[in-house]
Amino acid sequence: MIQVLGRRLGARLGNGFKFFILLLAGFLGIEDHTSFRGWAQEKPLASEPEAIPAAGTPTPETPSPAVTPSAVPPTQADAALVRKWVRQLEANQLIDRDTAERKLVEMGSSILPDLPAVTPRTSGELKIRLERIRTALQGVEVESFFKASRVTLRGAYSVGDALKQISEQTQNPIELQGEGEGRQVELTCDGVTFWEAVEQVMQQAKLRIRSFSTTEDLLVLGVRGNLEAEDSEDSGVRVQPFQTGPFRIDALSTRTSLPLGGGADGMLEFSFLVSWEPRLKPIFMRVPRKSLQGTAGEATELQAANPAAAPEFSLNLGGCSTQVDVQLQRPPRSERSLSNVQGEFVMAVPGERHQYIFKNFANGTRQTEKFGDVTVTLEGARRNGAVHEMRLMVQFGDSQGALDSFRGWIMSNEAYLLDANEQRQENVGLQTYATQPNAAGIAYLFQINGDPDDYRLVYESPAAITQQTVQYQLRDIPLP
Template identity: 35%
Template sequence: MTGSILLMALSLVAQAEPAAQSDLAPQVRRLVRQLDDPSLANREAAEQALIDLGPEVIGLLPQVTRQTSAEVKERLGRVSRALETKAAKAASEPTRVTLSGEMTLAEAMRELEKQTGNKAEGFEKRSMKVTTDFDNVTYWEALDQLLDQAGMSINQYGGINNTLTLAARPEEQRDRYRSDAYAGLFRVEATRVEAVRDLRNPNVTGMRVHLETMWEPRMTPISISQPLKQVTATGDDGDELGVSNQQGEMSAAARADIASVEFDLPLPLPDRSVKEIASLKGTLTALVPGRVEAFEFTDLAEADNVEQRKAGVTVVLERMRRNNDVYEVRVRVRFDEANNALESHRGWVYNNEAYVLDADGNKVENAGLQAYQQSQNEVGVAYLFVLEGGPKGCKFVYHTPALIVRMEVPYELKSIPLP
């Protein structure tokens, strides 16, 4: 590789390098004990001090049990929620790249992954040279410029979880860079415009702008929606075009193995003198998962509504029930603020990892699942396991995001040509 590569810290670690967890552990233990201090002022000071230590101490906080006092339980809950929220918001900031010099595409892509944590494949055998001059630019800005130089694009249906699949693009296809809107960790692009005029009924006309929204592959959102009342469009004559059905909302579930979601925005068909949409503004709503926490349950045969709580989520192991060699584990997951994530697009919660560790520590995957309860903030799922040696000494492990963050994502697209 020629030139120089200037490494940068991710935007979510922009502050000074935190102290090692081993150094923070004694301080965290002392502050947790202080949460039960007789003095109200000392308890409040300890709670704030734990929050001020930042998200890196989340893993050092003790698990709440039945023996935990009500005071400590309440304060630890607030501390966990505050820290998880900080962590989720930091992770939802766009990653940035600093890189300069001439190098192969493969070298540049590996450096992007190193700096941002965003994975891609399909470039490994590409030997062409690219020139980089990135100074703290967002991931999407850097990637688009590299792909333009290499004559490549992204196959949205690559099928690899949390990984972009790169592919060659037609020569006549326009460049990616600056043909879109960079909106935080999202990339929004108008990819197609369709105009409709009913020849039998001249009053039936309309236009649809096809929007493609991508996200940094390191963080797959739960869902993305576009309230139509948040969309405005202006023609090149300066007149507002308006949006059809302003009370409506378009929504799509995001998947880790598909790189984008797509919406067709309904607009009125403008006069033929209007040649382009000068400005299309909107605000997407994205539900983003926070840090994934692991909940571990033992003594499965005797389990009776065993409850564990971390940050903004509570997991309840109702019971284990045997049916011949198959054991059913019934689990309820409840979020303090689900932000509608369990209403229309709830497939993500059924993809949460759930397994059993047998007495020897071997992992036993579930053989199937079925939802048995559903509400606005809670879902109940029954998991089936084949445990040849029975449940003695086994441990049930459940992974789920500790909270769900609602993000507003404003964007603006300019100079969209009309058909």
């Protein structure tokens, strides 16, 4: 019996306890205590948990035999390594803690969902290190997020099949409206960007972007011109679109105006369409006019008509494009084209989504969960007539201006209940009860049958908001 006890406790408490068991066996006069010495050299039983290395002991950098990459799928092996290095973040030796932090960062942003959440029970140093790791990985994720998706596709395809292949390779949903799905196109895409691949299909199949045809986050294409006339040219003048990363800019129109009876010099209004890969799902866009400038003809410089303005556009209404109208100084009548127009815009894009989960809220106890740059606090849960009211305060470390009152995107974040059978119950109403520069308080109403503590409240929100500045330049734009 002592042997069994020694095996089980020794596997958990290490070599010091094994030595103590040997002394205890000798004191009790157990003759076969040599078996304890043999046991001291054995590995833990297969049915027992793997012993945790003593503090300060260098941890092997390869997975343990139980979770080698060849024995389990890579995702499980990665999760096991994450747990291993997270445990080492609390090692006694500083060098071991630093090594674990470095190893977790080196594993890349794909491990973000496997990192443990910071709770009130998390130790101070572990909290700091986890937040530092998460910040570093989110930075890497954001950098890769704003790179263009790539497409490899060669040969003859129908338009429908080509768009399906492009969508599957880039995770960007595409919808074709109207006829033209069976039209044949010949593609030569060798690792080209998403928009370059789409452009090949659009040019051969005579398609255009339909910017206001959906409330979903997808690219909608429709027919332009006459599909029956193979060699016909589309009416009008086409300006070469500008593409950078996951963004595309198309010139739409130019128009000059001259006020009558006043001293104003008039202005040139230039309209263009900004499109993005649907996977981005941006929240809003800001267009600072101070960066806007153009050139008419060879050397006539045109400045923004209102350089102090910086209009903003809400982008959470669906689709993957928006029209922008800017105003420049009116060029001389003798000029027939703009040799270039350049400027910049700023996109605010949400990061990875996280589930903030609250339990045992029937007594109204205040609960807080922090993940990434966002802290969600359940400030209270109480019965309000026939419904239960759950008050959530959502605070961003830096909201990048995305919580201004006119931007209702945060109201589209999901909040729902899960019962003991994991059945989802939606809220029956919501309203804001507090607004701050970087925070918003939202009250959700639920109809609960039975004990509220039989449910879990789940709130889903991006863990960070990132701004990306995009510079653009369009060339050879005809003037009216």
